[in-house]
Amino acid sequence: MSTSEIDLGERSVRGEWWLRYAAPQAFFPIAGRMIPYFGILAVLFTLGGLYLGFFVAPTDHQQGDAYRIIFLHVPAAWMSMFLYVILALWGAAGFVLNTRLSGMMASAIAPTGAMFTFLALWSGALWGKPTWGTWWVWDARLTSELILLFLYVGFIALKASIDDPRRADRAGAVLALVGVVNVPIIYFSVQWWNTLHQGASVSLTKSPSMATTMLWGMLLVALGAWMYSIAVSLTRVRLIIRERERELAWMRELGG
Amino acid sequence: MNWGSLGAFVDMGGYGLFVWGSYGAAVLCVAIELLALRQRARRPAQNERGPAGDSA
Amino acid sequence: MLSATFGIIERDLRLAFRRKGDVAQVLVFFVIVASLFPLGTGAEPNQLRAMGPGVVWVAALLAALLSLGRLFAADHADGSLEQLMIAAHPLAATVAGKTIAHWLTTGLPLTLLAPLLGVQYDLPAPALAALVASLALGTPVLSLIGAVGAALTLGARGAAVLLALLVLPLYVPVLVFGAGAVGAALIGLPHGAHLSLLGAFLAFSIVFAPWATCAALRIALD
Numbered sequence: 001m002s003t004s005e006i007d008l009g010e011r012s013v014r015g016e017w018w019l020r021y022a023a024p025q026a027f028f029p030i031a032g033r034m035i036p037y038f039g040i041l042a043v044l045f046t047l048g049g050l051y052l053g054f055f056v057a058p059t060d061h062q063q064g065d066a067y068r069i070i071f072l073h074v075p076a077a078w079m080s081m082f083l084y085v086i087l088a089l090w091g092a093a094g095f096v097l098n099t100r101l102s103g104m105m106a107s108a109i110a111p112t113g114a115m116f117t118f119l120a121l122w123s124g125a126l127w128g129k130p131t132w133g134t135w136w137v138w139d140a141r142l143t144s145e146l147i148l149l150f151l152y153v154g155f156i157a158l159k160a161s162i163d164d165p166r167r168a169d170r171a172g173a174v175l176a177l178v179g180v181v182n183v184p185i186i187y188f189s190v191q192w193w194n195t196l197h198q199g200a201s202v203s204l205t206k207s208p209s210m211a212t213t214m215l216w217g218m219l220l221v222a223l224g225a226w227m228y229s230i231a232v233s234l235t236r237v238r239l240i241i242r243e244r245e246r247e248l249a250w251m252r253e254l255g256g
Numbered sequence: 257m258n259w260g261s262l263g264a265f266v267d268m269g270g271y272g273l274f275v276w277g278s279y280g281a282a283v284l285c286v287a288i289e290l291l292a293l294r295q296r297a298r299r300p301a302q303n304e305r306g307p308a309g310d311s312a
Numbered sequence: 313m314l315s316a317t318f319g320i321i322e323r324d325l326r327l328a329f330r331r332k333g334d335v336a337q338v339l340v341f342f343v344i345v346a347s348l349f350p351l352g353t354g355a356e357p358n359q360l361r362a363m364g365p366g367v368v369w370v371a372a373l374l375a376a377l378l379s380l381g382r383l384f385a386a387d388h389a390d391g392s393l394e395q396l397m398i399a400a401h402p403l404a405a406t407v408a409g410k411t412i413a414h415w416l417t418t419g420l421p422l423t424l425l426a427p428l429l430g431v432q433y434d435l436p437a438p439a440l441a442a443l444v445a446s447l448a449l450g451t452p453v454l455s456l457i458g459a460v461g462a463a464l465t466l467g468a469r470g471a472a473v474l475l476a477l478l479v480l481p482l483y484v485p486v487l488v489f490g491a492g493a494v495g496a497a498l499i500g501l502p503h504g505a506h507l508s509l510l511g512a513f514l515a516f517s518i519v520f521a522p523w524a525t526c527a528a529l530r531i532a533l534d
Contacts, residue, residue: 059258059269068275069278119278119285123278150477154478161474167531171532174460174464177524178460179481181520182482189488190484192488232289235293239293239297
């Protein structure tokens with residue numbers, strides 16, 4: 001029995017009930033029960049947002065119907081940044097609370113975060129081509145998204161390169177914390193750089209004037225993306241728990 | 257409703273390629289992610305051959 | 313703690329002196345990379361002058377990156393890193409000492425060599441001065457941040473490339489403002505703000521980077 005489990009036992013006796021769920025063994029079934037609900041919410045919110053975006057929001061007089069990409073691009077960009085912060089917070093929690101689950105959650109979130117970053121970049125390029133004429137626009141947000149993708153890939157690569165899972169978790173946590181502190185600095189630098197080197201590039205952040213329906217469409221899709229991320233991360237963390245704890249009695253009993 | 261016909265919807269005012277290219281990529285990514293998860297679940301929880309390559 | 317730090321600096325400098333080749337290699341790489349660009353893009357003077365600041369800065373970045381491999385790896389390989397960690401003085405002193413020594417053997421020579429490369433790109437005197445100033449402020453930041461990456465990738469598979477992947481995104485702000493300072497000087501604009509910001513990055517890194525490096529080292533050598 002690891003030290004953290006002994007600690008958790010004492011602490012939960014002392015009343016920190018939520019720490020009980022920080023033990024993978026306790027978290028595993030709860031996560032399993034929650035996944036379907038988040039999945040359903042994901043579908044509902046996303047469809048609702050897309051309905052608003054495609055069937056209610058009017059055509060933009062400047063960009064035509066090409067602007068409808070924002071209902072994917074903006075939520076993807078929001079999620080990419082949000083998930084990175086959450087990943088870093090799990091890393092910090094792992095340091096402070098010394099829980100095994102924290103590192104597993106960070107590992108579980110990373111691929112989904114990277115996916116949203118990629119989608120933000122891809123949809124940004126497809127938006128830029130018809131509106132500004134080039135596949136890639138070196139505007140502040142897209143460039144920062146690109147660097148964020150590198151941060152995600154670096155995190156995943158670092159974890160993959162360290163054999164011992166506990167060590168990998170802790171190293172990843174340090175990297176994520178360093179990264180999350182740097183993200184605002186990077187964004188600020190790139191923004192400054194962009195205003196200087198304007199040239200022919202126009203900012204993608206100059207979205208069409210936000211009709212309320214457009215905003216609601218983006219918000220709903222973003223909510224849907226969030227629910228999706230939770231569902232997928234919980235699914236993945238259960239797989240990680242299964243892989244790491246397969247030797248333990250409780251996992252064997254579950255037949256994992 | 258914004259669209260006169262299914263054709264108009266697909267065409268997206270001439271920008272169909274870009275709009276559906278974006279959403280299509282999203283659908284593809286989600287499908288790949290979910291399929292990868294399902295494949296990982298089917299694999300018997302194998303020996304950690306070495307790297308803590310959890311993120312898959 | 314201060315004397316421990318100086319002790320480490322002295323030790324690392326002595327070790328570097330014995331392997332002068334390593335230090336020289338980094339500088340040669342710097343020169344080669346900076347010389348490659350005109351061969352790739354053509355030597356039209358205006359174009360060269362415009363891209364000079366960025367090229368020299370990127371070359372310095374890459375050269376610094378190359379040298380990070382030997383910051384902890386050599387000591388880790390022969391066990392002396394562990395000895396340093398369990399020694400009486402705090403780990404922070406070791407980290408501070410090694411980082412400073414790294415800068416003295418990498419960043420400082422790069423900074424001093426840079427004007428020569430700047431001349432290759434036909435940069436005028438004010439731009440050359442800005443180049444030296446920005447590198448003088450920026451290269452210590454590269455060493456500080458690089459140390460975090462070097463500690464995180466200690467003993468990891470494919471450490472060199474992984475190190476680059478981890479550290480280059482974090483270098484972006486330094487690059488933007490470092491090259492930006494030279495670019496501003498090039499067209500006659502004031503660049504005090506850029507240098508001040510670089511100074512702020514330096515102060516920030518001095519405070520936070522060693523903590524992260526210590527944490528990473530403890531994780532690696534647990």
